[in-house]
Amino acid sequence: xxxxxxxxAHVSKRxxxxxxxxxxxxxxxRGEFFSLxxxxxxxxxxxxxxxxxxxxxxxxxxFVDGAQITDLPPHLRPSxxxxxxxxxxxxxxxxDNIAYxxxxxxxxxxxxxxxxxxxxxxxxxxxxxxxxxxxxxGGQRQRVALARALVMRPKVLLLDEPLGALDKRLREAMQIExxxxxxxxxxxxxxxxxxQEEALAMSDRIAVMSGGKILxxxxxxxxxxxxxxxxxxxxxxxxxxxxxxxxxxxGESAIADAGPMGTVRITAPDAPGTKLLLALRPEKIALSxxxxxxxxxxxxxxxxxxxxxxxxxxxSRDAPISIAVQNAAVSAGHATGEAVHLDWSDDAVxxxxx
Amino acid sequence: MRKSGRGFGLLLYALFYxxxxxxxxxxxxxxxxxxxxxxxxxxxGFTTRWYAQMLADGAMLHALGNSLxxxxxxxTVSTVLGLLAAKALTRYRVPxxxxxxxFTSLPLFIPDIVLGISLLILxxxxxxxxxxxxxxxxxxxxCVPFAITVLMSRLDGFDKSLEEASLxxxxxxxxxxxxxxxPLALPGIVSSLLLTFIVSFDEFLIxxxxxxxxxxxxIYIWGQLRFPYKLPAVLALGALILLASAAxxxxxxxxxxIGVKDGKRAVxxx
Numbered sequence: 001x002x003x004x005x006x007x008x009a010h011v012s013k014r015x016x017x018x019x020x021x022x023x024x025x026x027x028x029x030r031g032e033f034f035s036l037x038x039x040x041x042x043x044x045x046x047x048x049x050x051x052x053x054x055x056x057x058x059x060x061x062x063f064v065d066g067a068q069i070t071d072l073p074p075h076l077r078p079s080x081x082x083x084x085x086x087x088x089x090x091x092x093x094x095x096d097n098i099a100y101x102x103x104x105x106x107x108x109x110x111x112x113x114x115x116x117x118x119x120x121x122x123x124x125x126x127x128x129x130x131x132x133x134x135x136x137x138g139g140q141r142q143r144v145a146l147a148r149a150l151v152m153r154p155k156v157l158l159l160d161e162p163l164g165a166l167d168k169r170l171r172e173a174m175q176i177e178x179x180x181x182x183x184x185x186x187x188x189x190x191x192x193x194x195x196q197e198e199a200l201a202m203s204d205r206i207a208v209m210s211g212g213k214i215l216x217x218x219x220x221x222x223x224x225x226x227x228x229x230x231x232x233x234x235x236x237x238x239x240x241x242x243x244x245x246x247x248x249x250x251g252e253s254a255i256a257d258a259g260p261m262g263t264v265r266i267t268a269p270d271a272p273g274t275k276l277l278l279a280l281r282p283e284k285i286a287l288s289x290x291x292x293x294x295x296x297x298x299x300x301x302x303x304x305x306x307x308x309x310x311x312x313x314x315x316s317r318d319a320p321i322s323i324a325v326q327n328a329a330v331s332a333g334h335a336t337g338e339a340v341h342l343d344w345s346d347d348a349v350x351x352x353x354x
Numbered sequence: 355m356r357k358s359g360r361g362f363g364l365l366l367y368a369l370f371y372x373x374x375x376x377x378x379x380x381x382x383x384x385x386x387x388x389x390x391x392x393x394x395x396x397x398x399g400f401t402t403r404w405y406a407q408m409l410a411d412g413a414m415l416h417a418l419g420n421s422l423x424x425x426x427x428x429x430t431v432s433t434v435l436g437l438l439a440a441k442a443l444t445r446y447r448v449p450x451x452x453x454x455x456x457f458t459s460l461p462l463f464i465p466d467i468v469l470g471i472s473l474l475i476l477x478x479x480x481x482x483x484x485x486x487x488x489x490x491x492x493x494x495x496x497c498v499p500f501a502i503t504v505l506m507s508r509l510d511g512f513d514k515s516l517e518e519a520s521l522x523x524x525x526x527x528x529x530x531x532x533x534x535x536x537p538l539a540l541p542g543i544v545s546s547l548l549l550t551f552i553v554s555f556d557e558f559l560i561x562x563x564x565x566x567x568x569x570x571x572x573i574y575i576w577g578q579l580r581f582p583y584k585l586p587a588v589l590a591l592g593a594l595i596l597l598a599s600a601a602x603x604x605x606x607x608x609x610x611x612i613g614v615k616d617g618k619r620a621v622x623x624x
Contacts, residue, residue, distance in 0.1 A: 054518055074521040087519035090512075091537045100533075101523030152523060 004063075005030035005188055006051070006156050011060030013046050020046040022212035024060070028190065028205075033182050035191045035199040038209035039235070044192045047209075048158050051190060053077045064155055079156040080149035084164060086141045088133040094120070094144055095129035101152045119147040122181070139170050146178075150185065157182075159191045163198065175202055196236050200224070208232050224281075230352055233279050239350075240285075240321050244276040260317040262293050265346040277352040282309070282324040284348035287334065292341025296321065298334050308333050312340060383593040391583050404586040411587055417574035418591070421555055424486055424570055428493040429551035435494070436501025436546055441535070443502075444509040445517070459499040469495070470563035477564070484566025492560040497550035504549060508542025509535075544609045548602055 004027025013021040021043040028034045036044035049055045051062060053074030061070045064078050080101075089097050098116045107115070120126050123143035133141065142162055149157055163171045163178075179202050182189050193199050199206050200220040207217045208231075216228045227233035230241070244256035244264060249272065256264050258278055270276065286292070287310065299320055300311040307327055311320040321342065325333075334340055385393050389401040408414060439458065443451050461469060473492050474484075482488065516538070520530040536543075558572040565573060571591075578584045 052518075052522060054521075073527075074518070075524045075526055079522075081519070081522045083515045083519060085513050085515050087513060087515040089516060089519070089534060100520070101525075104524045104529075148519075148523065 004028045005032075005065055006034075006190065007061075007063040008047070008051070009061045009063065011047070011050060011057045011062060013043075013050060013055060014058045019212050021050070021057075024214050026207060026214065026217065028188060030065075030188055031186045033179065033189045033191065033202060033204045035193060035203040035206045036209060037193055037196060037199040037206050037235075039194055042209040043212040044194075044209050045160060048081075048160055048190060048192045051156065052079055052081045052158050078154060079158055080152045080154040081158040081160065082142075082145045082149050082162045084160045084162065086145040086162075086165075088136075088141050088144055088148075090133050092133075093129065094125065094131050094133075094136070097133070097144055098148045098151055100148060115151055119151045122150070123147045138166055139174065142166065142174065146181075150187070154187065156188045156190060159189060161193055162191075163193075164195075171198070178202065200236070208235060210235070227279075227350065227352070230277060230279075233350065233352060238282050238322055238324075240280045240282065240319075242278050242280075242317070244278045246270045246272050246274045246276065248272055260294070260314050264349050266349060266351050268351050279350040279352055280321075280344060280348060281350075282322045283307075283326070284344055285321065285323045286343045287312075287323055287325055288341045288343060289334070289338070290341065292343035294342045296340060296342060298336050298338045298340060301334060301336050303327075303333065310334060310340075312342060314342070379596065382589055382596055386586065386589040386593040388586070391586060393585065393589070404590040408587040408590045411584075413569075414571075414574060414578075414587065414591060417569045417571045420486055420568055421571040424489050424493060424561070425551045425555040427490050428497055428554040429547045431490070432494045432497035432501045432550045433505075433543060433546045435498050436505050436550075437539070437543065439498070439502050440505035440509050441531075444506055445514065455502070458502060461496045462499050466496070466557070466559040470560040473560065474563045484564055486565065486568050486570075488564040488566070489561045489568075489570065492564045493554040493557055496557070496560070497553050500549050500553060501546045504546045505539065505542045508539050508545075512538050541609050545606055548606045552599070552602070 006026075006028040008024050008026040008028075011021060011024045012019065024043075024047055026034075036047060038044050046055060050057050053069070053072060053076075057070060061068055063069065067078075069077055089100065092100070095116055098119050099112055102112050102115060116129070117126075120129060123146060125140060125143060125147075128136075128140070133144075136144065142165075145162070163174050166174060175198060191199070191203065200223070203220065205217060205219050206223055208215045208223065210231050216223060216232045218226075223232065223236050227236060233239050233241075242258050242261045244258040244261075244266075246268070247255045247257050247263070249255075250265075253265055253267050254270060254272075256266050256268075256276060256278065258264050261278075264278065266276075266278070268276065294314055296312040296314040298310055299313045300309075302309040305327070308325050310323045310325065312323060313320050323342070327333075381393075384397075386404055387400050387402065388397045389403075390398040442448055443455060448454065470492070473488075473495075477484065477488055516534055517530055520534045521527065525533060556572060557570075558576065561570045562573055562576075569577065575588050575591075578588055
């Protein structure tokens with residue numbers, strides 16, 4: 001069994017007849033930036049709340065640093081949380097918000113002041129100690145929530161969509177800042193988000209969740225380049241699916257008949273006659289006016305600055321093929337209605353089992 | 355033109371309404387300074403002797419003291435009970451919570467006279483002697499629903515994760531209540547105390563059935579109506595109570611305004 005610093009061992013949570021988290025099994029390393037990614041209602045927040053102690057698992061156990069914490073109440077756990085709403089205490093100023101948990105720890109006055117001042121410096125809000133919550137901007141509130149949790153020096157920091165309420169520009173800046181902060185303090189982060197770009201940009205590893213189940217746990221590149229199922233492939237980025245059937249084998253590889261998409265050489269152990277789900281990312285397909293594997297016509301074209309996006313209708317195929325082309329050279333691109341040819345390398349084809 | 359005409363009509367209506375509401379009440383202080391036993395126009399000159407008579411009336415002051423005691427205890431007990439109920443109903447998944455809320459609100463819809471008689475029968479059967487304590491018990495029954503309503507709206511108004519944040523930062527449930535829930539609920543708690551005190555202070559029917567040989571102020575005043583020469587002193591007391599109520603309402607509004615601002619902060623914070 002994999003021994004993680006934060007170990008979630010076959011944890012399930014049921015509310016009445018609804019299974020919110022279904023047999024989650026994770027081992028998260030010390031100092032890792034780990035994300036739980038999925039659409040709303042996928043169980044990611046419930047899983048995070050079980051680590052924090054606000055919900056208790058129906059089955060399974062949770063360990064931090066070797067100690068079982070499954071049934072501990074939240075105030076005895078070695079984790080702290082940054083809430084989606086930030087939960088800054090409105091009746092306290094910034095200093096007292098950050099000092100809230102330290103007062104419980106019965107530190108000396110000077111030590112308490114020192115640690116709060118250090119935290120304020122860390123989040124670049126020196127001199128903001130006497131401000132009230134309603135005198136802070138969204139980004140500042142987010143930092144205070146972060147400082148209030150980190151000042152407790154938790155073994156694990158839990159973050160529940162902490163950037164969701166910020167505008168795009170600020171969110172991107174905070175992503176970088178949060179990532180740098182995590183590396184410098186070396187604390188294990190468990191980060192919940194529904195934003196795939198955010199998860200890809202920040203995390204060491206990501207667990208993709210759907211319907212209470214963990215579908216795949218991998219680093220960003222692997223999730224994108226080698227998703228293990230249709231749902232993950234569909235959720236992370238854009239993708240074109242098409243059906244295939246194994247025709248004949250040639251050693252390690254096989255030739256698959258992909259109908260309107262022609263034939264594809266794939267690396268798969270399946271016997272002839274096996275049905276497969278194949279997929280191609282939009283940027284892996286090349287577009288040419290002259291030659292390619294499959295012909296089609298442009299049904300929609302969108303110029304997006306650094307790249308252009310096309311929908312291509314392929315004869316006897318229902319869904320259009322979506323293609324992204326980097327605008328590396330200045331060219332007119334392709335117009336709607338234009339006849340084009342599509343080409344791709346066999347390596348780019350993902351083999352999924354539906 | 356038409357619009358301002360309608361505005362004028364509405365203004366008249368509003369003034370008439372306010373007059374109907376407050377002019378009768380203003381008769382109280384007016385006649386309390388009138389130098390005549392008879393409550394009638396024309397006025398007979400200014401006097402403060404009714405106030406002197408009131409202060410010399412031991413029985414009346416005793417009844418006032420009883421009412422203040424009953425009101426204070428009722429307000430405290432029903433606000434504490436209301437706070438516990440409101441916390442449970444807003445923070446936890448209470449099985450049958452809606453039904454529970456309905457049942458605790460039921461005394462609001464039962465006529466007080468029915469409530470008074472049934473409580474009298476119940477206490478007699480149980481062999482509990484009538485006293486101010488039984489009045490407090492009866493008043494708590496009708497005041498708890500008010501307290502729950504006021505406090506639930508306050509507790510619903512602030513972000514639940516504030517309490518979770520406190521637990522997460524290492525505080526126990528009990529200390530979280532004192533460091534987070536209580537200060538944030540304080541405006542609601544003050545409103546609840548004032549409201550339940552006032553409900554108890556002027557409640558007549560239940561007190562009439564359950565007070566035994568003691569009298570609260572409304573019971574005492576009711577008894578005095580038979581003696582016309584005592585009425586002006588009652589008016590003097592009424593005028594003072596009116597003044598005190600006005601002061602309480604101003605304080606309550608002031609506290610509520612602080613609460614509203616705080617509530618907005620909590621929402622902005624969310």
